[in-house]
Amino acid sequence: MYLKRILLIIVFIGLLIGGLFSAMVYRTLFISNTVFSNEQAYVFIPSDADFDEVKQRLQPLLKNPSTFETAAQRKRYTENIRGGKYAISRGMNNNDIINALRSGNIPVRISFNNQETPALLAGRIGSQLEADSLALYGAFSDTDFLKAQGWTPDQALLPYIPNSYEFYWNTSATAFRDRMLAEYTKFWTDARLDKARSQGLSQEQVIALASIVHKETAQADERPRVAAVYLNRLKKGMFLQADPTVIYAIKKETGNFDTLIKRVLYRDLEIDSPFNTYKYPGIPPGPIAMPDISAIDAVLNPENHKYLYxxxxxxxxxxxxxxxxLGQHNRNKEQYVRWLDAQKIRR
Structure with missing residues (x-):
């Protein structure tokens, strides 16, 4: 009788402990542990983060950071942290949060346009991805990479077609560059390649000429007409004489791409740069900016006309x-010069 009582007490204690343990596990893993009121919150985990940094980034989102830490240890998340952007939904419990951090890396949509140099592009991308601008600039300017494509440093912007793209936030600098090269290759469909050949241009020349068109006019519907002017000049053996190339040459020589030049002066036309299309014939050795798709397609699908100016x-x-x-152009130009003078635009 006494032994039976002892056994019942032991069983009762065991059930009590088991119940307490189950309650603790349930509380640790399955009770809501979010504190924010929005439907979702996002957390960015660096690629080299340790668990202390994960806790620090999650703390403002959690009701009870200590139960999250216990759950993370039980599920061995502390040993398998992965960088990326993660969505935490309102009402999630620790188990859901840890599962999201394990396998829920979501892409970010990045965009870029009209950057004039690899350094400026690197700064733009570095503000949207984990990779810093120095690493990105190094990847864009890498001479081995450029040589492998048959490109020079002046052509480093070629593969970056302005658009919106999805990347994982923790994409490395070289992975970003290589993905953009793949997008560039995909962009050059057989139809576009045929059109480039029909103009007597290489892909690189199309991009370089499109960058001039892009700078000359912001109006997409006018770009095929402007592109045709330059193509007409090339066919006649004329200099392109494009003011944006002179402006780019000045910026490149001074190293100051923040310079704002509204008026090109006659003395500017003397700058000795292969990008100065008043001084050097043909298409410049590389793009003067990143042309958008409408400018590229304008070069490939120019308007049919005889305009030269x-x-x-x-x-x-x-x-x-x-x-x-030229006579008609000079009359049009006089009107424009009078307007510049009236506006007191000297530079």
Whole structure:
């Protein structure tokens, strides 16, 4: 009888301990542990983060950081931390949070356009991905990478077609560059390659010429007309004489790409740079900026006309006046120069 009582007490104690343990496990793993009111919150975990940094980044989102730590240890998350961007939903319990941090790395949508140098592009991308701008610049400018594509440092911007792309936030600098090279290859469809050949241009020349078109006009519907002017000049053996190339040459020589130049002066045309299309014939050795797709397609699908000249239209800002003869162009230009003088735009 006495032994039976002892056994019942032991069983009772065991059940009590088991119940307490189960309650503790349930509380640790399965009770909501979020404190924010939005539907979702996002946390960015660096690739080299340890668990202390994970806790620090999650702490503002959690009701009870200590139960999260206990759960993470039980599920061995502390030994398998992965960098990335993760979504934590309102009402998640620790078990759900840890599962999300293990396998829920979500992509970010990044965009870029009209950067004039690899350094500026690196800064733009570095503000959107984990990779810092120095690592990105090193990847973009890597001479071995460029040589493998048959490109020079002046052509380092070639593979970066402005658009929106999805990347994992913790994508490395070289992985970003290599993905953009793949996107560039994909962009050059057989149809686009055929059109480039019909113009007598290589892919690199198309991008370089498109960058000039892009800088000349922001109006997508005018770009095929501007592109045709330059193609007409090339066919006649004329110099391109594009003001944006002179501006780029000045910026490149000074190293100051923040310079704002609204008016190109005659003395500027003397700058000795292969990018100065007043001084050197043909298409420049590389793009003067990153042309968007509408500018590239404008070079590949130019308007059919005989215009050789154009100048800004002061009666329809954003657009240009076009001319087939130098005489007509000079008359259009006089009107534009008078407007510049009236606005006191000297530089």
């Amino acid at each position: 154009f100048v800004a239209d002061t009666e329809n800002f954003g657009y240009h006046k076009f001319a087939e003869t």
